[in-house]
Amino acid sequence: MAGRNLVGPExxxxxxxxxxxxxxxxxxxxVLTELAADRSDSERGCNSFDLPISKQTQTHHFRVLREAGLxxxxxxxxxxxxxxxxxxxxxxxxxxxxxxxxEPPGGTAPRRAQLSTPEGSxxxx
Amino acid sequence: MAGRNLVGPExxxxxxxxxxxxxxxxxxxxVLTELAADRSDSERGCNSFDLPISKQTQTHHFRVLREAGLxxxxxxxxxxxxxxxxxxxxxxxxxxxxxxxxEPPGGTAPRRAQLSTPEGSxxxx
DNA sequence: CTTCAGGTACGATGCAAGTCGTACTTGAAG
DNA sequence: CTTCAAGTACGACTTGCATCGTACCTGAAG
Numbered sequence: 001m002a003g004r005n006l007v008g009p010e011x012x013x014x015x016x017x018x019x020x021x022x023x024x025x026x027x028x029x030x031v032l033t034e035l036a037a038d039r040s041d042s043e044r045g046c047n048s049f050d051l052p053i054s055k056q057t058q059t060h061h062f063r064v065l066r067e068a069g070l071x072x073x074x075x076x077x078x079x080x081x082x083x084x085x086x087x088x089x090x091x092x093x094x095x096x097x098x099x100x101x102x103e104p105p106g107g108t109a110p111r112r113a114q115l116s117t118p119e120g121s122x123x124x125x
Numbered sequence: 126m127a128g129r130n131l132v133g134p135e136x137x138x139x140x141x142x143x144x145x146x147x148x149x150x151x152x153x154x155x156v157l158t159e160l161a162a163d164r165s166d167s168e169r170g171c172n173s174f175d176l177p178i179s180k181q182t183q184t185h186h187f188r189v190l191r192e193a194g195l196x197x198x199x200x201x202x203x204x205x206x207x208x209x210x211x212x213x214x215x216x217x218x219x220x221x222x223x224x225x226x227x228e229p230p231g232g233t234a235p236r237r238a239q240l241s242t243p244e245g246s247x248x249x250x
Numbered sequence: 251c252t253t254c255a256g257g258t259a260c261g262a263t264g265c266a267a268g269t270c271g272t273a274c275t276t277g278a279a280g
Numbered sequence: 281c282t283t284c285a286a287g288t289a290c291g292a293c294t295t296g297c298a299t300c301g302t303a304c305c306t307g308a309a310g
Contacts, residue, residue: 016228017151024149025268026142047286057269059288064267078277078286095220103141150298172256182299184258203256203307251310258305268295275288280281 006066006073011088014069019093022068027051028061029100032070035084036100043074043081131191131198136213139194144218147193148225152176153186157195158230160209161222168199168206 009015023029031049035041051058062082065071070089074081089097134140148154156174160166176183187207190196195214199206214222 016224017149017154020145020154021149024142024146027268029142029145045286053268054270055287056271056289060268075287076277077275080287093224096224099141099218099221152298170256178298179300180257181259181301185298200257201307202305205257253310254308256306256308259303260301261303262301263299264297265299266295266297269293271290271292273289276286278284278286280283 005075008066008072008085009069011069011085011091014088014092016093018068019070019096022064022070023100025061025064027053028065029103031061031065031082032084033100033103033105035071035082036086036097037105038084041084041086043083046080046082130200133191133197133210134194136194136210136216139213139217141218143193144195144221147189147195150186150189152178153190154225154228156186156190156207157209158225158228160196160207161211161225162230163209166209166211168208171205171207173207 023032031051034049035044038044046058046062051061053061062071062073062080066073070085072081072083072085074083086097148157156176159174160169163169171183171187176186178186187196187198187205191198195210197206197208197210199208211222
């Protein structure tokens, strides 16, 4: 068949845990945010995302996204195409892409939250 | 004010990355799934979840969930209460709790996906 | 008071994951 | 053919994180 080349899980087999693990990484989440924002779902080159990481790491991240069932990777040998599996995601996890679409394009800073009882009503005076 | 005790981020400051990182763990996701399934949003004891991990690890997980803004922890010194921040989550990430609610109670097995080009149309014949 | 269960703080440990260097493959261009 | 850019495979390194052991704190019960 002509279409998907490097395959991921079927639409019904998408695992929410794998999806959350995939989207836990900032770079992978930015890729999905960009893909979710483009409603045409056109095939994109993997270097069309400006990821500040090396080629090998990009390969790793796209692989994780594919194994989570979020994207298709079309292998042209020399080049690679990326396509969002919007229909499958919407069918299995309706509303998920909307959450990503609503995110600011730059993404949120990975600051870490405060550690303990800063204000309000502390436990011990 | 009387209500929240150990505080997390404000409703508008909830970070999608922190939420995904929190829900990437199987134990934390099972806690949120249980909380999302109970529409009464009643306060629960932290040992009401049957987590097969030690006390210290449970403390760690509830802390991560609180810092992600998903739960409130009410400290009674001797005991601790857990409450889902349903309104804040629904306001900031509408549909997220629905995704968790639709999950099977046992959760999906943490199997790892296949590694590469298993079938379909392999790149090299 | 002492005892006890629930919870936390701190540190150590083991494993998973993100990152990159080197080398190899692929297809197009010359 | 050779050259070159894009991508991958393999391995090493480093960081992050889940887990638990020990010790300490808290409040209730006796």
